[in-house]
Amino acid sequence: MKTATLMLLIPFCLPNGSLVGQGLAPDSWPTYAGDYSQRRYSTLRQIDQTNVRHLTLAWVRRLTAGPDAGEGSWFGPPPGPPAITGGVAEQPVTMPGATSGSPRLSGSILQVNGILYVSSPDNAWAVDALDGHVLWHYWWKSRGGIHIGNRGMAMYGDWLYFETPDDYLVSLDAKTGQERWHKEIADFSQQYFSTTAPVVVGDHVLVGTGDDLDAPGFLQSFDPQTGDLQWKFYTVPMNQGDPGLETWASLDAARHGGAQVWIPGSYDPETQAYIFGTGNPTPAYTARLRAPGDTHTNLYTCSVVAVNVNTGKLAWYFQTSPNDTHDWDATQAPVLFDGMFAGKPRKMTMQASRNGYFFVLDRTTGEHLLTAKYSDAANWAETVNAKGQPVRNAAKDNTVAGSLVSPDNGGATNWHPPSYDPRTGLLYVVLRACSWGWEAASRTSWDRSARPSSRLITRRASSLGNTGSPAEVVPVCSRRRAVCCSPTTDPGAWWPLACGGGGPRCRSGMPGSARSRTLRRPTPWTVGSMCS
C-alpha cells in the first residue's frame, strides 16, 4: 500500500494500540467508513453521555441538485454557487433529485480540514463545516441508469473521486470542484449502474459497480492521477480454466452470474488485502439453471473476498450463502478487528450478512472461525455445514403458491453500515427486525425454470415487502432496530441504541449514554436485539 494513502492526512497512532487499518487522523473522515477497518468508531472524546443531549442545531443547508444553484437555505447562507457541469450525455435525462430539487443523501460524507464533501447521484458538493455555505457544486449530466443512491466519495490528496449512475468514475479537484477527468467503468448497455463509493488505497482507486440483470461483477483499480485502469478482478469465472468454474452449471452461466461489488470494502495494510463482499448470483431467486447440483455453489457470489490491491489477484474467499436463491447479497461491510479467539490472538474480519447470519473469519487466511444467526426470524436454513455456511432449506425457495421467508428480499440488514466498539467488543448492526416476505414463482416462470436446459433464464419472484404490483406484494412486517453481535468472548453488556440508521459510534458517546439501562449480558458469541 505504501502510505501514499490520503496524503492530506496526518498519520496517527491511537492510544489503545492494536487497531486495524488506521493511519488516519482522528478528527477527519477521509474515506467511506472513516478508516480502512470499517468499524466506524470515532476516538474523539469531547461529546459523551454527559453532554450529548445538549447538542443543538448549528446550521441547516438545503442542497439543490442539478444545474441550478437553488434557493439557498431556510436560514443562514445565501444560494450556492452555480454548478460546474460535466457529463457525456448529449440529451441528459431529467430526474428529480438528480437534475433538480432535493437530492437523496444516502452515503458517507467526507470531512477533511473542516470541509464536508457530500455526494448524491450525479451531484457533488463541498460545504464549509463551520457555517454550511457551499464552496462548490459539481453536476454530472446523466445518460440515465438507476439513480438509487450514491454512497459517497473517495479522496487522494486534493483529488476527489465519485461514481455516477451511468457508469463513470469522475475525479474532481477538491479545492475548486473542477473536473480532472472521467473514465467509463462499466458497459452501460448491459444495465450496469454505479452507486458505491470508491476507496483509495495507496495509489489505487478501488471501484465497484452494480447490475441487476445478468452481467458479471467486478472490482477495478484505477490510477488516482491519470485514471488509467490498473487491474480488473472479475467476481465470477470468465474463461475456461478459471478457478471456481466447477461451481457453475456452465461457463456461460458463470459469465452471467452477477456477484456485483456495490459496497466499499475494508483494507488490511499488513496483508495488502482489500476485503469486500459480493452480491447475489443471477438469475436471482432460482438456482436450477446456474446451480443444478450440490457442488454448484456459484463462486464468488455472496462471498467475502480478499484481493491483493497491487496485483488484483484473489487472496482468499468465504461464501456466506452458497447457491443463493433469495437475492441476499453479501456486500455488507467486512469489519476488521483484532482480538482473542479460542484463546489465541487473531487478526479477524466479521460480517453481519444480509442473509441473517454473522460470520467471523481470520482475515489473513480467510479461515472460517464462527457463524451465528443474528436475526432470530431467519428461517431459510436449517443447518450450518462444516465450512460454517448456512444450508438452504429447499422448502423455503420460491414455490408457485409462495413460501413465507425471513428475511425478505431486503435482507436482515442491507447497505446501512454497522459499527464496532473495541471497548465492548460489540458490533452494532441495523437489523430489519421483522422482515418477512413471500417468495413465490409465477406459474409461467416456474415452468420455464423447470425446463431442461442449462441456459439462463431471468425469472421473477414476488416478495412481500418488496416492490411489485400491489395486490401481490405487501410488506408483512418491517421494522428496524439495532442488534449487536459479539465476536469476542468478553461481550460486555447490551446497550440500547437508536433504532434505524447506521453510522459512527463515539468512543465516549452514544452507546454509553444508555448504559444505566443495561438489559442483559449475552452469552459469548450470541447476538440479540436491543430495541424492539
Add this chain to the structure above:
Amino acid sequence: MHSRRPVRFPGMVIIAFAATMCARESSAQAPPRAAQATQAGRDGDRVPDYPVRPPAPPQQVSHGQQLFKSNCSFCHGSDARGGEAGPNLVRDEVVLRDQNGELITPIVQNGIPAQGMPRFGLSAAEITDIAAWLHSQPLSDRGAPSTLDVLVGNAKEGEAYFNGAGRCTQCHLATGDLAGIGSRYEPKTIQNLIVSGGGGGRMRRRSAGAAPPVKAPPTTVTVTLPSGRRVQGELDHLSAFVVALRDSAGTYHSFARHDSIPKVVVTNPLQWHIDRLPRWRDADIHDLTAYLVTLK
C-alpha cells in the same frame, strides 16, 4: 439433464462467444486517452439501454412468439435469453438497436456461418413479427409483473385449521367480518391478508399504489408521564428517544424518552399476526387461503 441434444460445435460456440467478450473487454481496458478520443463518436452511436419503441399490436407479438418458438428457440431458448448453442438475444446489441426488424432481418436471412448460425427462409414481415415479440421482452427481471397461482391448498384442511388449531375464530367469523371475502379479493390478496393481518408493515409508510385493501385497526399507545398524566392515541412514531402519537381529537403529541420515562405501552390489534410469523407452516397458509376463497 441439462441439454436437449448434444451440442455439435461446442468449441466453436465458445470461441465465438469468447471473441465477443474479448472485444468488450479490450474496449474497457483500452488506454484512457484513446477511449477519450473516441468518446464523442461512441456516445453519438450508443446502444440504448432501455430502447423506446411504440408497442406492437398484440397479434403481431403473439405471431412473432410462435415463429420464434418454432424457428429460433432451439438455439436461443424459448425466452430468447440464450440456449445451448445460441446467445441471449434480449440483451444483444443488434436487438437493442433494432426498431422493427430492420437490423435483425439480414442476420436471420443470411445467417452467421462463422458462428454456426444457419440462414432461415423467413420473410421480412415474419422477422418483423419476431422482432416485435423480442422487443416486448422485459430487459430486467426486477419489478416485472408476474402472475401467481396461490390456490394449491386444501379448503377442507383450511376450514379445520380456521376453526381449530389456528384459533382464527377468536377474532374472526366466517359468517361475520370475513363473509364474502372470497368475492371481494383475489386469492393472492387473501393470502397476503392472512399473513400480514391486513395492515402490511406496522409504522411503515406505504406507497400509494400499495394501499392495503382492508382497513386495519390502528396501533395505539398509552404514555404515562411521571406526573401520572396519561396520554393515549394512535401511534405515530416510536424510537429509543421519542414516542409520538395523535389523540382522538387529532392533536399530535411527542415525548422525549429517557430510560423508561415516560412509561410507554403499545397495543397492536394485529399482534397475533405478527407473532404468528415465525410459526406459520406454509401448508397452513395455503390451506387457509383455499378455504377463505370459498367464502363467497
